[in-house]
Amino acid sequence: MTGQNRHTPYHPRWYRRRVSVWWWLQSWPYAKFVLRELTSLFVAYYALVTLWKLRALAAGPQAYAGFLERMRSPLLIVLNSVALIFVLFHSITWFNLAPKAMVVRLAGRRLPDWAVQSANYLAWAIVSGVIVWVLRRG
Amino acid sequence: MRKGITPLLWALFSAGGTVAALFYPIHLFLTGVAFPLGWVNPPRHETVLHWLRQPLFKIYFFVLISLPLFHWAHRFRYTLYDGLQIKHLTVLIVVLCYGSALLGTCLAAYTLWSIH
Amino acid sequence: MAETITLSVARYRPEIEPEPAFQDYRVPYRKDWVVLDALNYIKDNLDGSLSFRWSCRMGVCGSCGMMVNGTPKLTCAAFLSDYLPGPIRVEPLQYFPVVRDLVVDISDFLRKLHKVKPWIEREEEKPLAEGEYRQTPEQLDRYKQFSMCINCLLCYAACPIYGLEGSFVGPAAIALAQRYNLDSRDQGSRDRMETLSEQGGMWECTFVGECTKVCPKKVDPAGAIQQYKVATATQWFKSLLMPWGSK
Ligand code: SF4
Ligand code: FES
Numbered sequence: 182m183t184g185q186n187r188h189t190p191y192h193p194r195w196y197r198r199r200v201s202v203w204w205w206l207q208s209w210p211y212a213k214f215v216l217r218e219l220t221s222l223f224v225a226y227y228a229l230v231t232l233w234k235l236r237a238l239a240a241g242p243q244a245y246a247g248f249l250e251r252m253r254s255p256l257l258i259v260l261n262s263v264a265l266i267f268v269l270f271h272s273i274t275w276f277n278l279a280p281k282a283m284v285v286r287l288a289g290r291r292l293p294d295w296a297v298q299s300a301n302y303l304a305w306a307i308v309s310g311v312i313v314w315v316l317r318r319g
Numbered sequence: 320m321r322k323g324i325t326p327l328l329w330a331l332f333s334a335g336g337t338v339a340a341l342f343y344p345i346h347l348f349l350t351g352v353a354f355p356l357g358w359v360n361p362p363r364h365e366t367v368l369h370w371l372r373q374p375l376f377k378i379y380f381f382v383l384i385s386l387p388l389f390h391w392a393h394r395f396r397y398t399l400y401d402g403l404q405i406k407h408l409t410v411l412i413v414v415l416c417y418g419s420a421l422l423g424t425c426l427a428a429y430t431l432w433s434i435h
Numbered sequence: 436m437a438e439t440i441t442l443s444v445a446r447y448r449p450e451i452e453p454e455p456a457f458q459d460y461r462v463p464y465r466k467d468w469v470v471l472d473a474l475n476y477i478k479d480n481l482d483g484s485l486s487f488r489w490s491c492r493m494g495v496c497g498s499c500g501m502m503v504n505g506t507p508k509l510t511c512a513a514f515l516s517d518y519l520p521g522p523i524r525v526e527p528l529q530y531f532p533v534v535r536d537l538v539v540d541i542s543d544f545l546r547k548l549h550k551v552k553p554w555i556e557r558e559e560e561k562p563l564a565e566g567e568y569r570q571t572p573e574q575l576d577r578y579k580q581f582s583m584c585i586n587c588l589l590c591y592a593a594c595p596i597y598g599l600e601g602s603f604v605g606p607a608a609i610a611l612a613q614r615y616n617l618d619s620r621d622q623g624s625r626d627r628m629e630t631l632s633e634q635g636g637m638w639e640c641t642f643v644g645e646c647t648k649v650c651p652k653k654v655d656p657a658g659a660i661q662q663y664k665v666a667t668a669t670q671w672f673k674s675l676l677m678p679w680g681s682k
Contacts, residue, residue: 194449195449195532195533195534195540196447196449196454196455196532196533197532197533198529200404200530200595200598200599202403202404204595204598204599205401205402205595207505208505208506210643210644210645210648211595211643211645214595214643214644214645215398215402218394218395218397218398218401218402218641219398221390221391221394221395221398222391222395224335224339224343224387224390224391225387225388225391225395227339227343227346227347227351227387228383228384228387228388228391228423229423230350230351231346231350231380231383231384232384232423232426232427232430234350235371235380235384235427235430235431235434236430238364238367238368238371238434239430239433239434241364242364245364245367246364249354249355249361252350252351252354252355253355257351257355258351258352258355258356260351261347261350261351261352261355262351262352264347264351265344265347265348265351265352268339268343268344268347269344271336271339271340271343272339272340272341272343272344275336275337275339275340276340278642278644278661281642281644281647281655281657281658281661281662282333282658282661282662282664282665283665284662289573289576290576291576304341305340305341305344308341308342308345309344309345312342312345312346312349313345313349316349316359316362319362319363319366323632325632325638326632326664326667326668326670326671326672327668327671327672329638329664329668330668330671330672333668397641400599401595401596401599401641404599406600
């Protein structure tokens with residue numbers, strides 16, 4: 182928009198800057214935001230792995246063994262580790278931001294953020310514990 | 320009053336995000352790292368099949384796949400908008416994102432249904 | 436005392452330069468000076484042509500917001516001592532059109548603010564004889580945080596979505612909508628919800644969260660928007676389940 186019309190006293194020429202495609206590299210918080218958003222790719226990836234596992238299970242013991250064998254490939258182990266880091270990042274950012282969206286009021290006062298966050302982390306620990314327990318019990 | 324289904328898509332995004340945050344790290348750690356490296360023994364085929372015959376487990380796995388897929392669809396849609404500034408491709412992006420999530424959901428339902 | 440610090444100030448004089456350029460000024464460094472003091476020193480002693488806005492010098496009027504080293508700040512609350520050894524980069528608030536030097540045009544915000552009806556809406560006013568609308572401390576507490584906004588627009592300058600999506604109503608305006616929604620005397624929440632459900636409304640927000648970090652008044656606009664989304668989604672399900680009982 183700049184450069185086209187000349188400045189005159191009664192037609193001031195304002196300067197507008199277009200946001201660059203690389204805006205998210207402009208600052209660390211922006212980059213962290215984009216990384217947080219990209220965790221969704223790894224969430225989808227694991228959803229697909231789960232689907233794949235279910236289909237193998239449904240197809241019979243051999244397919245299931247095949248699935249487990251495939252997961253042992255170094256490439257997939259590396260990919261899964263990276264995915265794990267991203268998914269953990271998702272969990273942590275999700276729980277930390279939760280109290281912003283969820284206002285819990287008790288006895289007329291708003292519960293402090295740390296209380297809501299602790300409840301979330303506690304739930305996370307319990308859920309993980311139960312899953313391991315079910316697995317161990319067989 | 321409320322036109323459109325944006326609130327529904329956002330609710331699915333939120334629910335899926337919560338499911339993924341609570342359930343995914345441990346599952347991914349077990350299936351993706353601990354089983355393959357032999358730190359923990361994976362459950363045997365009969366065991367899992369036995370689980371999956373119970374409706375509760377069917378529902379669990381359905382939710383475990385479907386909701387996070389919708390979480391991805393919504394979040395990724397906006398990442399594409401903001402990160403690449405391609406909002407003019409809205410229709411294509413919307414169909415691809417939510418369409419894939421829907422497809423995955425149907426596939427999960429069908430697979431779980433076929434196990435008995 | 437010969438101690439000085441350099442301020443790198445963005446200049447834009449539309450009758451001279453086609454786009455902003457930086458100009459360096461050396462000002463005395465004083466421990467108790469804020470960036471605004473340094474700018475006033477420049478204006479009084481070095482270069483009277485420098486333009487910027489300010490008024491209260493105490494974080495109340497909200498007119499002195501600028502980018503200081505790339506972060507939106509109230510310059511009357513940004514101490515030089517936090518930016519040693521300098522130079523300190525001072526620019527106009529990001530994402531707003533620049534009128535001159537450090538002065539930006541905020542009419543876009545004012546237009547959007549008006550859209551959300553930031554005042555108490557009544558379907559019917561109580562007759563005067565019935566007295567004032569009373570409120571308990573608890574009712575006040577529900578919206579008080581959101582009422583602290585001074586319209587400094589730091590949150591807009593922190594929000595990449597506002598920069599990318601010109602139609603976005605933006606953090607402060609949505610927080611102010613929420614301020615009235617949560618006011619027990621107000622009856623305009625349906626109206627506002629409809630306005631903010633449209634394109635450019637609350638759904639543009641992807642919870643970057645920077646608005647809340649830069650807000651000098653702890654308004655937490657990011658929280659306000661997410662709470663608004665929760666309320667709107669809840670309403671959506673309610674009207675789906677009970678289409679007749681639309682409250
Ligand atoms: S919400 Fe905070 S940052 Fe935004 S205009 Fe109001 S006081 Fe300023
Ligand atoms: S001069 Fe009033 S807020 Fe800074």
